[in-house]
Amino acid sequence: MSTATFNSICLTRGFLWKDEPKNSKLIKGNERAKLCIRGSATLSTKSLQIEDGKLQKPEKQARIGLLGASGYTGAEIVRLLANHPYFDITLMTADRKAGQSMGSVFPHLITQDLPIMVSIKDADFSNVDAVFCCLPHGTTQEIIKGLPKSLKIVDLSADFRLRDISEYQEWYGQPHIAPELQKEAVYGLTEISREVIKNARLVANPGCYPTSIQLPLVPLIKANLIEYRNIIIDAKSGVSGAGRGAKEANLYSEIAEGIYSYGVTRHRHAPEIEQGLSDAAHSKVTVSFTPHLMPMIRGMQSTIYAEMAPGVTIEDLYEQLKISYKDEEFVKLLEKGVVPRTHNVRGSNYCLMNVFPDRIPGRAIIISVIDNLVKGASGQALQNLNIMLGFPENTGLLSQPLFP
Structure with missing residues (x-):
């Protein structure tokens, strides 16, 4: 997919120039009004399109699974992906909240069009390209061992952060049950390990x-x-x-x-x-x-x-x-x-x-x-998956800090 950096994005239905009078007539035919959106996001030419007043996502998308969606890091990933033009959530698991919608568990996300959460044992990965794993420490190893080998995975637990599995046992009080996966895992401190993250299948997202x-x-x-x-x-x-x-x-x-x-x-x-x-x-x-x-x-x-x-x-x-x-x-x-x-x-x-x-x-x-919750967890996880899948690293992450 070719990409280009834009300082402005042309929106094609009913938008006005910044300084155009509000009573201007709507533009018809092939003419365009322009809305200038400032920022440093690197976007593809298909990344933002407006049709009939709705934001249309590009044709090429990655299908995302979110395991452990009912925790804070899961909710934060959903919030960030609401502004991601390339990622589409197709699977969400939450054992204790199985059968519920994300909006019922986190009402601040009620506007998002998301699949109903299911138990991990009922999850179907046939329609998934990559996974964010937001499960508790100690449970992730067994789950990831059973995932299809074709999936790209970013694990937000601590289960694959320590290269020495004996050190893992010492600090987490249980043996590591996926030593082969541990050898494959890449530690994902993005700004330090960007080059090895590019070719990784399993990234251990750092702690906060x-x-x-x-x-x-x-x-x-x-x-x-x-x-x-x-x-x-x-x-x-x-x-x-x-x-x-x-x-x-x-x-x-x-x-x-x-x-x-x-x-x-x-x-x-x-x-x-x-x-x-x-x-x-x-x-x-x-x-x-x-x-x-x-x-x-x-x-x-x-x-x-x-x-x-x-x-x-x-x-x-x-x-x-x-x-x-x-x-x-x-x-x-x-x-x-x-x-x-x-x-x-x-x-x-x-x-x-x-x-x-x-x-x-x-x-x-x-x-x-x-x-x-962002650079210390879900934001860095999204930064890493962007790199792993070849999308612009900052995609979905350009929200400015909230103040006050």
Whole structure:
């Protein structure tokens, strides 16, 4: 499919020039009115067409299965795909909600034309090209083992993130039952692993904390600008990161007006973070990582304290991040001195970051923020599947952050 970048898109029925009087007559025959849509989306010439007032999707589409549709990440994928011209959801599973519509489970999605959710055992994959797997940790391996080999898969659970299956057993408390699939899986931190993602069949979508931490640290480690020792990570997440299941600790009265640390010294994202940083360093990297739950729905901030290599300055760190992400659409280094805020990424696929000098000489403070449900989960998953299927990487992901 050929693609081209447009700064404007011509819509063919009843639209007016921006400055044309509202009482202008409707344009007839072969004449066209034009509506200018600004943006950086790379679209095919068939990607947006208006006929009889309805948005028509292009002829060439990928048929998408969504496994575990009734959770937050599943709902977020549906929301994002509403703006995706190439992906069409043809299968949705949710064992506890089987037989129900997505609109009845998530009323904010009631306008979407979606298939009724079915149990995973009743799922028919004959009309599916690719799958988003949003099932709980520990259940995904067996499900994916049984899927047709022709399917492209992005798994949002932790089941294929750790290459060492013994490490998986240590941190998740159960043996890995699909070691052959684990060998095939590609870790999908998009901006770092884009080239291997292109040819992957199974992508392990990164966790939210590891995404917010690795994006700023990997380029600095690769450039030998920071020491591998004494990396301290203080990370904070909105409550949606804990999933939609009913849990006493996540009740409003337990969460509101306070914060608390959890998974202290034993959070399951620690080995995933260390795996990525060790790959960048070609040496074992161990970090001190403590996550905190915040009384907010969405958002994640990682504040990272690192020791700079001898002779390295804050300016060197800033310039390296600037070079590393200058051509990236979704990772943005802020102007010097500007502190990233979770408010400024809410509902979007962006990661904002910056670096500051610590009061302790030779140390740096690095801050990055993401929406834990988008860049930390469903948005990055969509970014990865776009790459796997050969579609423009930013398709369906250009929604700007919600503010206030």
